[in-house]
Amino acid sequence: MPGQPGDTTAPWPLVDRDAALTRVGTLVAHGRGVLVTGPPGTGRTRLLREALARLRPADTVTGHRELSALLGQYGVSPRLLAVDDVHALDSASAGRLAALVCRGRVQLLATAPSGTPLPEPLAALCGEGTVRTVETAPFDLGGTARAMRARLGSQVATDTAARLYERTGGNPLLLTELVEASALDGTLRPARGLWQWRGPAERPAARVAEAVRRLLGPLDDEERELTALLALGGPLPDDLPPLARLADAAARLHRRRVVVAEPVGHGTRLRLRQPLCGQFVLAELAPRTAHALRLRLADALEASCGPHPAGATGLLTTALRVDAGRAPHPDRLRTAAEAALTRYDFATAERYARLAIGDPPRPQKARTAARTPRPVRTAQDRTGRKPDAASALLLGRALSGQARGADAEAVFAALDVHCPDVLAARVRNLAWGLRRADAAAALAERLPGGPGHALRAAVALLRDRLAEAADTGEAALREPSAASAALSCVPVAAFARAETDGSTAALALLRRCGRLEGRREDDRHTHLAVGAHIAVDAGDDHGARLHLDRMRRTDAPDDTCRRLRADVTEARLHRARGRMPEAVALLRRAAAVRDGQDWFTTRPWTLAQLAGALAEGGDTTEAVRTLIEVRLAARHAPRYPLADDAVALEEALVLGRAGDVPGALRRADEVARRAAAAGRNATALSALHLTARLGRPAAAAERLARLAPVACPLGELRAEHIRALAGGDAARLDHLADRFAAHGRFPLAAEAASQAHRLWRDAGRHRPARSSLAACRDHLALTRGAALPGWAALPGPAAPEDRPGLTPREHEVAVLAASGLKNTEIARRLTVSVRTVENHLHRVYGKLGVTSRSGLNAHVETGARDAQLVGE
Numbered sequence: 001m002p003g004q005p006g007d008t009t010a011p012w013p014l015v016d017r018d019a020a021l022t023r024v025g026t027l028v029a030h031g032r033g034v035l036v037t038g039p040p041g042t043g044r045t046r047l048l049r050e051a052l053a054r055l056r057p058a059d060t061v062t063g064h065r066e067l068s069a070l071l072g073q074y075g076v077s078p079r080l081l082a083v084d085d086v087h088a089l090d091s092a093s094a095g096r097l098a099a100l101v102c103r104g105r106v107q108l109l110a111t112a113p114s115g116t117p118l119p120e121p122l123a124a125l126c127g128e129g130t131v132r133t134v135e136t137a138p139f140d141l142g143g144t145a146r147a148m149r150a151r152l153g154s155q156v157a158t159d160t161a162a163r164l165y166e167r168t169g170g171n172p173l174l175l176t177e178l179v180e181a182s183a184l185d186g187t188l189r190p191a192r193g194l195w196q197w198r199g200p201a202e203r204p205a206a207r208v209a210e211a212v213r214r215l216l217g218p219l220d221d222e223e224r225e226l227t228a229l230l231a232l233g234g235p236l237p238d239d240l241p242p243l244a245r246l247a248d249a250a251a252r253l254h255r256r257r258v259v260v261a262e263p264v265g266h267g268t269r270l271r272l273r274q275p276l277c278g279q280f281v282l283a284e285l286a287p288r289t290a291h292a293l294r295l296r297l298a299d300a301l302e303a304s305c306g307p308h309p310a311g312a313t314g315l316l317t318t319a320l321r322v323d324a325g326r327a328p329h330p331d332r333l334r335t336a337a338e339a340a341l342t343r344y345d346f347a348t349a350e351r352y353a354r355l356a357i358g359d360p361p362r363p364q365k366a367r368t369a370a371r372t373p374r375p376v377r378t379a380q381d382r383t384g385r386k387p388d389a390a391s392a393l394l395l396g397r398a399l400s401g402q403a404r405g406a407d408a409e410a411v412f413a414a415l416d417v418h419c420p421d422v423l424a425a426r427v428r429n430l431a432w433g434l435r436r437a438d439a440a441a442a443l444a445e446r447l448p449g450g451p452g453h454a455l456r457a458a459v460a461l462l463r464d465r466l467a468e469a470a471d472t473g474e475a476a477l478r479e480p481s482a483a484s485a486a487l488s489c490v491p492v493a494a495f496a497r498a499e500t501d502g503s504t505a506a507l508a509l510l511r512r513c514g515r516l517e518g519r520r521e522d523d524r525h526t527h528l529a530v531g532a533h534i535a536v537d538a539g540d541d542h543g544a545r546l547h548l549d550r551m552r553r554t555d556a557p558d559d560t561c562r563r564l565r566a567d568v569t570e571a572r573l574h575r576a577r578g579r580m581p582e583a584v585a586l587l588r589r590a591a592a593v594r595d596g597q598d599w600f601t602t603r604p605w606t607l608a609q610l611a612g613a614l615a616e617g618g619d620t621t622e623a624v625r626t627l628i629e630v631r632l633a634a635r636h637a638p639r640y641p642l643a644d645d646a647v648a649l650e651e652a653l654v655l656g657r658a659g660d661v662p663g664a665l666r667r668a669d670e671v672a673r674r675a676a677a678a679g680r681n682a683t684a685l686s687a688l689h690l691t692a693r694l695g696r697p698a699a700a701a702e703r704l705a706r707l708a709p710v711a712c713p714l715g716e717l718r719a720e721h722i723r724a725l726a727g728g729d730a731a732r733l734d735h736l737a738d739r740f741a742a743h744g745r746f747p748l749a750a751e752a753a754s755q756a757h758r759l760w761r762d763a764g765r766h767r768p769a770r771s772s773l774a775a776c777r778d779h780l781a782l783t784r785g786a787a788l789p790g791w792a793a794l795p796g797p798a799a800p801e802d803r804p805g806l807t808p809r810e811h812e813v814a815v816l817a818a819s820g821l822k823n824t825e826i827a828r829r830l831t832v833s834v835r836t837v838e839n840h841l842h843r844v845y846g847k848l849g850v851t852s853r854s855g856l857n858a859h860v861e862t863g864a865r866d867a868q869l870v871g872e
Contacts, residue, residue, distance in 0.1 A: 012176055013150040014050055016143040017043070020134050024051040024109070027132050028080070033101060033108035035086070035118075035126060038136030039257045039273075040215050041173030044111040045084050047136055051109065052082055079106055086110035087118050094119030101125055115255065138170035141588045146622075147172070148179060152195050155625045158607065160188075160197040162592030167200075169274040173211050178276065181205035193628050204280055212280040216258060222249035224281055226270075228290070230259065231278025233297055233316060235271040241300050243270060294324040312558045315339040318352065330356040330391065337394045344560040344596045346401035353395035357388060389415055389422075397425055401595050403636065405433025423447050427455050432597045435638040437462045453489035458599040461496055464641040464678050469496035470509075477512055487513050488523045491530040492599060499642065499680045502711035503538035510534070525551060529565040529600060536572050537682070539714040539743035544573050561598070564590050568601050571609065578747040578783025580617030587613055597637065604634040605643045608650035615657040616747065618787035623654045645671045645683050649690065656694050657789050665694050672703065681708045682715065689718040693751065694791055697725035714743060721752060730759035734772055741779055750779035751792045770845065810847075813840040818856040 024034050024047075034051075036044045081097075083089070086108075089097070098121035100106040108131055112118060118126065125131040139147060145161035168174040182188035185205065187198045204212070219227065226246045230236060236243055238250065238261065250270055253259040260273050272278045282290060298320040305313050318336035321328050328336075333356035340349035396411035412426045423446055431440035437459060444456045453476045460469035473493020490513050498506035510531055519527070532547035551566045567590040574583035587610035590601075597603065607630045615623035630647060637643075648671045656664030672687035684707055692700035700722045710716075717739055724732040733756035740749035753776035760769035780786065809830075816826045823841075827834045848856070 011046075012147065012172075014043075014046065015147045015150050016139060017047055017050070017136070020047055020136060021051055021054065023134050025054060027134075028055055028107065028109070031107065032129075033125065033131035034110070035131050035133050036109070036111045036136060037114040037133055039138065039171070040113055041171045041211070042136040042138055043172045044113075044136050047134075048082060048084065048109060048111050052080075055080065081106045081108055083108065083110040085112065086122060087112040087116045089119055089122075091119055091121075095121045098122055098125055101130060115257065139165070139172060139175065140170060140585070141165050141592075142584065144168075144170055144175060145588070147175065148195070149622075149625070151176075151179065152183075152190075154190065155194050155628050157194045157196045158588065158591040158610075158626075158629060159594040160195060162588070163197060167274070167276045167279075169272075169276075171215070171274050173215065174208075174274055174276055177205075177208045177211040181208050192632055194632065200279075204283065208276075209280060212277050215274065216277055216281075217256065219281070220249070222246050223253055225293070226250055226253065227258070227272065227278050227281045228285060228293055229297055230270060230272045231275065231282045232294060232320065233301075234275075235262070235269045237264075237304075238268045238270050240304060242296055291324040294320040295326065298324075310335055311339055312343075315343075315348075315558075319348075322352070322355065327355055330388065334391055334394060337391075337398065339558065341394070341397055341401065342560065343558050344401065344593060346398045346595055349398035350395060350402070353391050353398055356391035357395065389419075393421060393425060396429070400425070400429040400433040403433060403595075405429050405435075408433055420447060424452075424455055427459065431459050431462055432638055437638065454492055457489045457492035457496070461492065461599045461642060462638065462640050464680075466496040466500050466642070466679060469493055470500060473497070473509060477509075488520070488526070491523075491526045494534065495530050495600070498534050498537060498712075499682045502682060502709075502715055503534045503713070504711040506534045507531070507538065525562050525565070526600075529569055532569045533572070533600075536569070536576055537714060538712055539717075539745065541573060541577065541744045544569075548573070560593055561596065564593050564596075564606075565600055568606055568609065571613065575609075575613050575616060576747075577744050578616075578780075578786035580613055580783075580785035582784070583613040584610065584617060599640075602637050602640060602643045604630050604637050604647050607633055608647040612650040612653050615654045616787065617785045620654070620658040624658050627651055627654060641674070641678060642680060642683070645675050645680065645687075649683070649687055652687075652690060656690070656791060659790060661694055661791065665691060665696060668694065672700075676703075676707055679708075681710050682712065685710055685715055685718055689722055692722040692725045693789075697722060701726035714745065717743070717745075721748075724752075725755065728759055730756040730763070730765075730768070730772070733759065734768070734775065737772075737775055737779065741782075746779045746782045747786045750776045750783070750786075750788060753779060754788060754792045774848075810840050810844050813837060814844045814848075814856050817841060817844075817853050820853075 020036075024036070027034050028051075036048050036051075038044050083097070086094075097106065097108065101108050102125075108125075110122075110131075114135065117123070122131070126133065141162060144165040145156055145158070148156045148161060148164070164175060164178060168178060179188060181204075182197060182201070185201050187201055188195060189198075190196075216227075226243065226249045229242055229246075238244065238247070243250065250259055250261070254261055257273060258277065260271050261268050262271065285293070298317045301313055301317050301320075302309060309317055314332070315336045318328055318332055327333070333352045337349045337352040337356065340346070340352065392411055392415055396408045396415075399405075399411065400408035408429045409426070412422055412429065415422045417423070423443060427440045427444045427447070430436045430443060441456070441459045441463060444452055444459055446452075447455060453472055457469040457472040460466070460472065470493045473490040473496075476487055476489050476493075490509060494506040494509045497509050510527065513527065528547045528551045532544045532551065535541070535544035535547060548566065548570050551562070551569075567586045571583040571586040571590070574580070574586070587606065591603070591606045591610050593606075594603070607626060611623045611626035611630060614620070614626060630651070634644075634647065648667055652664045652667035652671065655661075655667065668687045668690045672684050672691065675681070675684035675687060685704070688700040688704050688707070691697075704719055704722050710719075717736060720732075721736055724736055733752045737749045737752035737756065740746070740752060753772050757769050757772035757776060760766075760772055776788075780788065812830070813826060816830075817823075823834050823837045826837045830837070844856070
């Protein structure tokens with residue numbers, strides 16, 4: 001680590017800029033100039049300096065005076081000249097510089113903010129292609145995590161990286177200053193092997209304030225007011241009266257890349273590019289001014305949405321009025337608390353529930369990594385009257401969501417113990433908050449049939465009683481009325497049935513539910529989530545996509561549970577098809593949700609899937625580091641055997657990909673034994689499949705014979721894969737590769753083809769070995785970012801990285817053959833014999849691992865594109 005956090009003399013390691021640096025190097029090597037552009041704070045100057053360090057010594061200037069003194073010194077041989085902020089040059093210096101570039105005496109490397117006009121001579125150079133543009137961009141969520149880890153020297157908690165990314169918009173300058181300042185004031189510190197951020201300090205540090213001023217520039221009164229309004233309200237419609245009158249200021253800030261204008265429906269909404277800038281402006285306002293802005297914005301929102309807005313708008317207007325010291329009616333507070341619970345914002349839900357009860361909130365402080373329980377004080381404590389039941393129920397749910405199960409139980413105990421809503425909340429708290437699944441099961445028996453079915457099935461999952469969970473769904477379908485409330489348990493039952501009997505039986509159970517219209521939105525969404533989950537397992541990607549599309553259409557924008565389920569399920573589909581960047585991005589967003597647990601996914605399970613996706617994409621280092629966070633999260637999660645074994649299976653995959661095959665085998669073997677004993681046959685099959693792929697197919701095949709069959713198309717292919725590996729049957733593996741590919745499982749198809757290639761080659765069968773090798777590469781080409789695991793890597797000199805390149809003549813013959821010319825036509829065009837053409841093609845086939853002309857297309861087209869790039 002280059003220095004300790006907070007050390008201003010230590011530069012941050014440069015991350016996520018390899019592609020830009022490679023582009024700069026390629027352009028310079030081919031005689032082109034480079035203009036590095038990008039929004040303020042994205043590291044244009046840093047990128048330029050790093051590029052220069054990798055190239056050759058250069059003259060570096062920052063202004064027109066230095067440049068004027070230097071321009072007359074250049075002789076005949078071209079010199080590399082770096083100019084920071086080239087847009088600031090006067091017209092005379094820009095003209096002389098452009099003339100030197102045109103005569104080939106200077107090769108220019110320069111920086112300028114994107115969107116800033118350049119002096120006309122330099123703009124002409126860019127227009128004609130003499131100087132090419134390379135863009136620097138803010139970090140995405142993954143880049144934010146990588147940058148922080150590179151600076152801090154160890155793993156950063158996923159939710160910490162997400163919160164800092166959200167505040168800074170991924171801007172490297174703001175991220176740098178906020179991390180350094182937070183490390184100095186102690187709000188960012190390592191705990192149990194992870195760097196965790198407790199939240200912003202009460203006043204922004206001087207270095208953060210200075211960075212914000214640099215990005216914002218001078219603000220007039222209207223610009224400052226607009227920035228403060230957007231800081232208070234987040235994305236807001238531009239036709240909202242307080243914003244509509246500031247349209248000119250919005251246009252100016254949009255041009256300066258402070259404000260983003262996003263089309264939404266038939267209108268446009270405005271948001272700050274970096275929320276931290278708005279929070280800084282808001283902190284500088286006088287308290288009375290800030291309170292007046294809050295009330296004005298709340299009035300405008302209520303005027304446009306009605307006097308009692310619900311959902312996100314109701315939550316926002318309540319927050320504005322409470323922060324301005326004008327607490328709304330208890331009904332409004334309860335509505336806001338319910339909306340906060342939907343967003344998994346349990347601290348805010350607690351605050352409004354306490355206000356509705358009459359218990360004044362404490363002053364707001366930074367959120368700590370380890371929450372300190374607060375005694376539950378209600379109106380009954382002071383007046384002897386029972387608290388408002390609805391508000392107290394919300395308070396208990398908010399406390400349970402913050403892992404304060406004992407406090408939540410105390411609140412529930414003061415309420416009507418026979419009320420179904422109270423009973424349901426207590427069951428959830430006992431199961432997830434207090435980790436007392438047996439007590440939760442006993443209490444769930446007191447719930448009436450309809451509402452109790454789903455909870456009983458979920459608790460049965462938690463207790464590893466999958467057959468009981470599945471039977472609950474069967475019982476609900478047999479009820480004469482088959483009411484919607486009773487059928488709410490069928491998705492949970494189908495989820496369990498997929499584990500015990502396979503996807504075929506699970507999908508049949510779901511289909512017996514009938515139409516989803518008329519059901520509660522939560523029940524419909526749960527049904528779709530389970531249907532998509534099972535379809536991915538079955539290899540029915542079309543069905544999975546249909547379910548996911550309906551899930552996304554019915555997603556409430558602020559319903560964190562729905563978004564989490566959709567993200568995790570869609571990531572599973574992307575992983576199965578080998579689209580790793582998309583899977584990793586979705587799982588990073590899902591893993592950033594710190595609170596909230598349910599039977600469909602848990603935080604350790606989500607983090608483990610992220611680690612698995614990173615490993616499958618080739619980033620085993622970050623995958624192994626992510627396992628640290630997985631194990632820490634598992635300490636705070638209730639025991640859930642199905643999820644626990646899914647986590648262990650992902651860990652085995654990561655270990656195997658990282659080279660620890662013995663450790664991976666041990667973990668997979670443990671999962672296979674536990675799952676088989678509990679009747680979780682789908683998980684046991686997956687564990688045996690991994691065991692066979694890791695190098696023990698005979699042992700896996702022997703135990704597979706004793707495992708109950710799983711009726712699932714992909715499950716059957718996995719079982720056949722185990723048997724083919726155990727028998728060393730190369731032809732069968734080739735056939736399996738085609739069948740995996742037919743289901744869209746291209747990573748498994750590539751792996752099976754690679755294994756077939758090895759077996760063919762070891763047997764001395766070179767022609768089928770080449771065919772398998774070509775198939776392996778074709779399957780990998782259909783993925784995006786998927787890498788073959790080390791245990792299935794292509795051996796020997798035939799591996800892609802070791803393959804000898806084509807000679808110029810071989811490449812020429814390959815291009816002509818791929819274009820459709822016959823050998824005689826190629827010979828006539830190249831003035832060589834047909835035998836020579838045949839010899840060249842034979843060597844080309846061996847080097848590229850193809851067996852026919854049709855296999856040449858992808859390789860020679862790629863080569864042609866590379867040659868075109870070099871030609872530029």
